[in-house]
Amino acid sequence: MxxxxxxxxxxxxxxxxxxxxxxxxxxxxxxxxxxxxxxxxxxxxxxxxxxxxxxxxxxxxxxxxxxxxxxxxAQAKRLSMRSRRAGASADGVGAPTSDDHWVVTVVNESDAPVRQVEVRFGTAYNSAEVYEWDALWSDAREQRGDRLLQLVEVIGAGRAVRFESQRYSAAAVHNNPPVVFFSDGNGVRWELNAQGDLRETNQQPGNPPSDQ
Incomplete structure (x- = not known):
C-alpha cells in the first residue's frame, strides 16, 4: 500500500x-x-x-x-269497514231487482274511541242515513239502532255504526265506492277504502277530501 x-x-x-x-x-x-x-x-x-x-x-x-x-x-288499523251493495224493488215490495245503494258497517275494534267518523261515496256523495249498530249483528239485519248525524262524533271502543248511501243507479253505485274518514285518539286523520287501504289524509271533517 x-x-x-x-x-x-x-x-x-x-x-x-x-x-x-x-x-x-x-x-x-x-x-x-x-x-x-x-x-x-x-x-x-x-x-x-x-x-x-x-x-x-x-x-x-x-x-x-x-x-x-x-x-x-296501530289504532287506525283496528277500525274496520264492511261494505255491501243492497238492492230494492221498483215498488219497494218483494225481492230486490238491482243493486242501488251501499250499506257500510264501521266497527271500532280498538280499545279507545275514534272521532269525527264519516263515510263518503266517491268524491261527491255523503251518507244518506246513519244508525247506531251492534258489532255482533249480521250485516243483513234490517232492524237498526237510533239514527245519527252524517258526521258521527264518537264511536266508542268495540262499538259500530251503519252508514247507507242514497239510492241511485247500479252504474253510479259501482263508480262511487265507500271511503270512511276518521280521527284516531291522537287526532291524526285517516281514510280507509273498501279495499282495506289505510292512509293518513288531510280531509277535514264535514269537507270532501282535497288532492294530496
Missing amino acids: GPLQWGDVPTAVATVFTGGAAWFAYQTIRSQRQQIGEQQQFIAEQMRFMGEQRQNLELERVELRATAGERRA
Whole structure:
C-alpha cells in the first residue's frame, strides 16, 4: 500500500459524504413512502368503517321509521269497514231487482274511541242515513239502532255504526265506492277504502277530501 495522497482525501470524504447523504435520503423517502402507505391504508379502513356505520345508521333509521309508523297507525288499523251493495224493488215490495245503494258497517275494534267518523261515496256523495249498530249483528239485519248525524262524533271502543248511501243507479253505485274518514285518539286523520287501504289524509271533517 502506497503512501496516502492527501490530494485525494477531500475527494474520498466527499464521496463518502455523498454516499451517506444518498443513503439517508433513500431511507427517508422509503420511510415516508411507508408512512404514506400506512396512512392511506388507515384512511381506507376508516372510510370503510364510516361507510359501514352510515349503512347501519340508515338501516336503523328505516327500522325506527317503520316502527314509529306502526305505532302511529296501530289504532287506525283496528277500525274496520264492511261494505255491501243492497238492492230494492221498483215498488219497494218483494225481492230486490238491482243493486242501488251501499250499506257500510264501521266497527271500532280498538280499545279507545275514534272521532269525527264519516263515510263518503266517491268524491261527491255523503251518507244518506246513519244508525247506531251492534258489532255482533249480521250485516243483513234490517232492524237498526237510533239514527245519527252524517258526521258521527264518537264511536266508542268495540262499538259500530251503519252508514247507507242514497239510492241511485247500479252504474253510479259501482263508480262511487265507500271511503270512511276518521280521527284516531291522537287526532291524526285517516281514510280507509273498501279495499282495506289505510292512509293518513288531510280531509277535514264535514269537507270532501282535497288532492294530496
